[in-house]
Amino acid sequence: MPHDTTERFGTVKNYVDGEWVAPGADGQNVVNPATGNALGYVGFSTGEDVDAAVEAGLAAFEDWRETPVEARIQPLFELKRLLEEHLDELTETLVREHGKTMGEARGELRRGIENVEVACGIPTLMQAGHVQHAAPDIDETAVREPLGVFAAVTPFNFPGMIPLWFLPYAVATGNSFILKPSERDPLVTQRLFELIDEARFPDGVVQLVNGSVDTVDALLQHPDVAGISFVGSTPVAKHVYEKAAAHGKRVQAQGGAKNHVVVSATADLEFAAEKTVSSALACSGERCLANDVVLVEESVYEEFVDLLAAETEKQVVGDGLDPETTVGPLITPEHEERVREYVETGLEEGAELVVDGRDVGRDGEGNFLGPCLFRDVTPEMTICQEEIFGPVLGAMAVESVAEGIEVMNRSDFGNAASLFTESGSEARQFRHRAEAGNLAVNAGTAAPMAFFHFGGQKDSFFGDLHAQAEDVVRFYTDETVYIERWPNA
Numbered sequence: 205m206p207h208d209t210t211e212r213f214g215t216v217k218n219y220v221d222g223e224w225v226a227p228g229a230d231g232q233n234v235v236n237p238a239t240g241n242a243l244g245y246v247g248f249s250t251g252e253d254v255d256a257a258v259e260a261g262l263a264a265f266e267d268w269r270e271t272p273v274e275a276r277i278q279p280l281f282e283l284k285r286l287l288e289e290h291l292d293e294l295t296e297t298l299v300r301e302h303g304k305t306m307g308e309a310r311g312e313l314r315r316g317i318e319n320v321e322v323a324c325g326i327p328t329l330m331q332a333g334h335v336q337h338a339a340p341d342i343d344e345t346a347v348r349e350p351l352g353v354f355a356a357v358t359p360f361n362f363p364g365m366i367p368l369w370f371l372p373y374a375v376a377t378g379n380s381f382i383l384k385p386s387e388r389d390p391l392v393t394q395r396l397f398e399l400i401d402e403a404r405f406p407d408g409v410v411q412l413v414n415g416s417v418d419t420v421d422a423l424l425q426h427p428d429v430a431g432i433s434f435v436g437s438t439p440v441a442k443h444v445y446e447k448a449a450a451h452g453k454r455v456q457a458q459g460g461a462k463n464h465v466v467v468s469a470t471a472d473l474e475f476a477a478e479k480t481v482s483s484a485l486a487c488s489g490e491r492c493l494a495n496d497v498v499l500v501e502e503s504v505y506e507e508f509v510d511l512l513a514a515e516t517e518k519q520v521v522g523d524g525l526d527p528e529t530t531v532g533p534l535i536t537p538e539h540e541e542r543v544r545e546y547v548e549t550g551l552e553e554g555a556e557l558v559v560d561g562r563d564v565g566r567d568g569e570g571n572f573l574g575p576c577l578f579r580d581v582t583p584e585m586t587i588c589q590e591e592i593f594g595p596v597l598g599a600m601a602v603e604s605v606a607e608g609i610e611v612m613n614r615s616d617f618g619n620a621a622s623l624f625t626e627s628g629s630e631a632r633q634f635r636h637r638a639e640a641g642n643l644a645v646n647a648g649t650a651a652p653m654a655f656f657h658f659g660g661q662k663d664s665f666f667g668d669l670h671a672q673a674e675d676v677v678r679f680y681t682d683e684t685v686y687i688e689r690w691p692n693a
């Protein structure tokens with residue numbers, strides 16, 4: 205088995221029924237994208253591995269669902285404490301296996317911790333409704349009840365945060381939960397589960413199965429998995445949505461994105477340029493909330509493109525462990541190649557490359573590409589329509605904010621969008637007309653705090669109840685209505 209562990213991590217294991225066990229099938233190396241060094245090895249779980257986790261989850265569910273809600277949240281308080289205590293170490297692990305900067309990794313983990321904090325409020329979040337005298341001598345009460353074993357399948361780009369969009373809520377509501385993290389960066393998740401082990405959830409309540417496509421298919425087909433939460437690319441999100449539904453499961457599936465910024469002539473242009481570039485390039489553009497198409501009112505277009513170019517040129521590309529770095533490597537050499545191909549396609553289709561990062565990282569180790577800024581892109585161009593997931597942004601002039609919103613709404617995706625303006629009326633127009641689930645005015649990245657759900661529309665989301673907060677609590681529970689008649693004696 206290829207296993208060249210040059211840094212300090214070893215073989216990643218599954219966590220099933222409170223025990224660490226090796227997955228049954230061969231898997232792949234976990235590679236540091238900044239150096240190309242193997243950090244560890246992850247095996248893939250077989251159908252039998254998944255069966256064992258579901259069986260343990262079902263067995264644990266029987267007692268866990270009856271455990272008083274106040275007792276169910278105590279391990280979450282402990283997990284929050286442990287995550288805070290180990291934040292530095294988790295941050296470094298995340299940087300090594302993913303490639304983002306230390307600041308980005310810390311920010312990601314903070315949002316993960318925030319979700320644990322919100323789920324600690326489950327005694328309130330789980331309350332449904334009660335009406336006295338709903339009919340003569342009748343009171344009616346709605347009660348939220350857990351459903352059994354849930355699973356979540358998560359992507360590579362936020363391995364420390366996205367599992368926590370689901371896990372704390374699933375277990376706080378009384379379900380048991382199985383996580384299938386991305387096979388590309390499973391190390392921070394393994395560490396998270398070591399802390400979960402320390403936090404003393406009962407065996408089988410929270411479990412980890414590593415793997416890839418076959419592992420996901422086994423979860424999707426398993427008759428005793430009540431529901432699936434998925435986050436990843438749109439084709440896989442669609443597949444998961446359809447297959448989970450065909451097997452009678454609840455499903456929420458978040459897909460890929462193509463996000464837009466509209467810049468009004470009234471905006472503070474320097475501020476808008478700084479926030480736009482940071483939104484497009486943070487995490488090397490490997491973010492579902494990255495705004496990488498910039499629609500600028502034509503009267504300020506030339507000035508704004510100059511500001512974008514100046515901001516883009518300021519970026520420092522390098523290993524995320526270096527405090528100077530603002531743009532880290534891409535996740536794999538294959539993905540780097542794919543992003544480079546998008547840059548070539550942009551040129552072939554007629555856009556002008558104002559900042560050209562193609563020479564950065566061409567010959568060295570690691571999957572680096574310098575930031576690239578295109579101007580004069582058009583809505584028909586491939587780089588305007590497809591998710592690039594790399595440090596590439598494109599600007600185009602539009603007649604007005606209204607036209608910018610109209611161009612944006614032609615996208616198949618609907619994850620996020622931002623508007624920079626000083627006009628209340630433009631902001632209101634944007635709020636009412638923009639077709640995306642997460643909208644921001646005068647902020648580069650529309651990332652909701654954990655106490656709001658994480659939106660998504662069109663090809664960016666399949667389902668109805670989203671991740672985080674009250675939406676996910678509803679996803680993980682079923683509402684039973686009790687109707688009681690007690691006539692007065």
Ligand code: NAD
Binds near residue numbers: 438440658
């Ligand atoms: P991906 O779709 O390749 O993988 C996501 C998960 O699905 C992984 O756990 C992977 O093992 C599994 N998987 C991959 N192919 C599969 C298949 N054919 N059948 C079953 N399971 C499969 O996504 P990724 O490259 O890890 O992540 C990047 C994508 O995720 C981007 O498109 C990004 O926009 C999206 N994303 C979306 C959100 C959101 O909130 N909408 C958040 C983060 C990332």
